[in-house]
Amino acid sequence: MSPARARTSQTDIVAAGRELLEAGGLDAVTMQAIADRVGIRAPSLYKRFSGRGDLIAAVGASVLADLTEELAPFVGLEPAAGIRSIAEAFRRFALGHPRSYELIFLNLPPGSRPPAELNAQAAAPLVELAGRLAGPDQALEAARLVTAFAHGFVSMELSGAFRLGGDVDAAYRYGVDVLVDALANRKRSLPAG
Numbered sequence: 001m002s003p004a005r006a007r008t009s010q011t012d013i014v015a016a017g018r019e020l021l022e023a024g025g026l027d028a029v030t031m032q033a034i035a036d037r038v039g040i041r042a043p044s045l046y047k048r049f050s051g052r053g054d055l056i057a058a059v060g061a062s063v064l065a066d067l068t069e070e071l072a073p074f075v076g077l078e079p080a081a082g083i084r085s086i087a088e089a090f091r092r093f094a095l096g097h098p099r100s101y102e103l104i105f106l107n108l109p110p111g112s113r114p115p116a117e118l119n120a121q122a123a124a125p126l127v128e129l130a131g132r133l134a135g136p137d138q139a140l141e142a143a144r145l146v147t148a149f150a151h152g153f154v155s156m157e158l159s160g161a162f163r164l165g166g167d168v169d170a171a172y173r174y175g176v177d178v179l180v181d182a183l184a185n186r187k188r189s190l191p192a193g
Contacts, residue, residue, distance in 0.1 A: 008038045010048050010058070017059040022099045026106070029056060053111035056103075061114035063100040067093055068122045075125040079133035080180045086126050087150050087176040094154040102158075105151065123147070134183040142183050149175055 016037040020028045031052055035042040049055040070093050074085040094101035104119075126146060131139030153172055162168050 008040050008044075012038055013045065013048060013055070014058050014062050017055055018062060018100060021059060021103060022097060025099055026056070026103065029059065031055070051111075053109060056108065056112040057114050059100075060103055060108075060112075061118050063097070063104050064114055064118040064122045066097075066100075067104070068118075068124075071122065071125045075128050077129070079129045080184060082129040083126065083133060083146060083180050083183075084173075084176055086129065087146060087172075090147075090150050091154055091157075091172060094158065098158050101154070105155075130183070133180065134186060138183075138186075145183070146176070146179055149179055 013034060016034045017029050020030075020033050020037065029052070031045050032042045034055065035045055045055070049058065067090075070089045071086050074082045074089065076082075077085060104114075104122075123143060127139050127143040130142035130146065134142035153175060156162060157168060157172075162171075
C-alpha cells in the first residue's frame with residue numbers, strides 16, 4: 001500500500017467531495033479534483049470507489065447522515081413542536097449547505113444515489129412526529145406534505161425567488177404553523193375508527 005493511500009481514508013475522500021460540491025456544484029466533483037484535494041493520483045480513488053457515481057453516492061450518504069443527525073433530536077418533543085423544530089432545522093441545514101442539500105433531491109442515476117434506507121432514516125423523525133400529530137394512518141402523507149412545503153420554500157429561497165419583500169423567516173414559520181395546525185385539526189375532525 002502506498003504511503004499516500006494509507007494516509008487517505010474514505011472519510012477524507014468523501015469530505016473532499018463535499019467541499020468541492022459546496023464550492024462548485026456537482027460538476028466540480030470529479031475524480032481528478034478530489035484526488036488533487038486529498039493529495040493522491042486519480043487512479044488511486046478507484047481502489048476505494050468503482051467510479052464517480054459511487055463516489056457521488058458516498059457524498060450523498062454523508063449528507064443524509066448529517067441531516068439525520070440534525071433532525072433526530074426533535075422526535076421526543078410534543079408532535080406539533082417537534083415538527084416545527086424539524087422544519088426549522090431542515091431549513092437551517094439547507095441554507096448552510098445549499099449544494100449538499102440540492103444533491104439529496106436530485107434525480108441521479110441509480111449508481112449515483114445513496115442507499116434508499118438512508119433517505120428513510122433521515123425522514124424517520126418527521127414521519128414519527130407526523131404520525132403522532134395526524135394519526136398513524138396518515139403519517140407518511142403528513143410527512144410528505146410538510147417536506148414538500150419545506151423543500152419548495154427552501155428551493156425558492158435558495159434561488160432568490162422571494163423578491164416581493166417582507167420577512168421570509170416569518171413567512172416560513174407561518175407556512176409551517178398552518179400545516180401543523182391543519183394536520184392537528186384534521187385528526188380531530190376524523191370520525192373515531
